[in-house]
Amino acid sequence: MKLLVVVFSLMLVTSGLAWGVRGPSKVSVGFHNLSSTAPGGYYATDEDSICVFCHTPHGGTLDGPLWNRGDATSAAWKHYNSATLSTSLKGLSASRPPNPVSMLCLSCHDGSLALNHVINEPNDRTAPIKDSFGGADMKMVVMFGQNPSIIGSTALDEAATGDFTDDHPFSFSYDSVLASTEYQSGNAKYNSLKLPGTAVGQGVRFFAGPTGTNNVECSSCHDPHVNYNDLLGGNSAYAPFLITPNTGSALCLACHTK
Ligand code: HEC
Numbered sequence: 001m002k003l004l005v006v007v008f009s010l011m012l013v014t015s016g017l018a019w020g021v022r023g024p025s026k027v028s029v030g031f032h033n034l035s036s037t038a039p040g041g042y043y044a045t046d047e048d049s050i051c052v053f054c055h056t057p058h059g060g061t062l063d064g065p066l067w068n069r070g071d072a073t074s075a076a077w078k079h080y081n082s083a084t085l086s087t088s089l090k091g092l093s094a095s096r097p098p099n100p101v102s103m104l105c106l107s108c109h110d111g112s113l114a115l116n117h118v119i120n121e122p123n124d125r126t127a128p129i130k131d132s133f134g135g136a137d138m139k140m141v142v143m144f145g146q147n148p149s150i151i152g153s154t155a156l157d158e159a160a161t162g163d164f165t166d167d168h169p170f171s172f173s174y175d176s177v178l179a180s181t182e183y184q185s186g187n188a189k190y191n192s193l194k195l196p197g198t199a200v201g202q203g204v205r206f207f208a209g210p211t212g213t214n215n216v217e218c219s220s221c222h223d224p225h226v227n228y229n230d231l232l233g234g235n236s237a238y239a240p241f242l243i244t245p246n247t248g249s250a251l252c253l254a255c256h257t258k
Pocket residue numbers: 027028032033050051052053054055064065104105219222223224225
């Protein structure tokens with residue numbers, strides 16, 4: 001029995017070296033705690049439950065796991081484009097709507113929806129969730145000198161929503177990119193992306209459909225529950241909400257060979 005335990009822990013240790021490891025989870029200590037329990041939270045509300053801003057046990061949507069939010073409402077979407085992207089990505093419409101998995105994040109981060117509006121309000125409430133000052137609408141803000149958390153805005157237009165022209169491409173199939181001509185033997189990008197299995201082994205995630213297999217979405221690189229507060233039992237290598245640490249660009253190198 002002891003031997004088995006030793007062998008098993010060795011397996012864990014060695015696999016930990018080669019395989020990306022998910023960070024410690026604790027929503028309550030980070031920016032994704034929008035409740036009245038948030039530690040000094042700028043975005044705090046008058047509601048004490050934490051998960052409700054994203055999940056509900058009943059009556060949510062099927063866009064995500066027991067999802068409690070509506071979709072971002074931008075009128076127009078604009079994705080990143082460049083002369084050097086693969087023919088597969090260039091072939092996709094730059095104005096395609098984001099896939100549902102990324103919509104989950106964009107339902108706050110696009111900047112078009114109020115954070116405190118949920119589909120199914122907790123039963124013990126008599127009035128809709130308000131911000132801690134009593135406001136009915138609490139949207140994400142862009143503050144001086146702060147990294148913009150509104151992914152749908154750009155430096156040129158801070159009030160924009162749905163503009164991802166300055167963001168890493170997402171909502172596309174990784175497999176389709178790998179299958180494009182440039183990535184075949186003898187061509188310019190041959191071997192410059194890892195095989196999907198290798199990338200997953202180094203910590204990233206891919207998602208199913210609707211646009212082909214192994215889609216790259218926000219959560220390919222992010223984990224909305226991870227605790228990256230060193231002082232409160234977390235690990236700062238996972239900031240900001242990363243799926244695997246980007247120390248020495250490890251997250252980028254999980255997919256790119258550069
Ligand atoms: C800010 C939004 C947000 C909050 C708050 C949040 N989650 Fe999630 N959760 C997500 C998203 C998005 C997913 C979809 C998968 C992913 O991106 O990791 C998810 C997936 C899940 C899943 C299924 C997949 C998995 O990782 O196990 C569970 C279970 C879950 N959340 C539980 C919770 C609980 C319990 C809480 C409250 C303590 C909570 N979540 C708070 C956004 C959130």
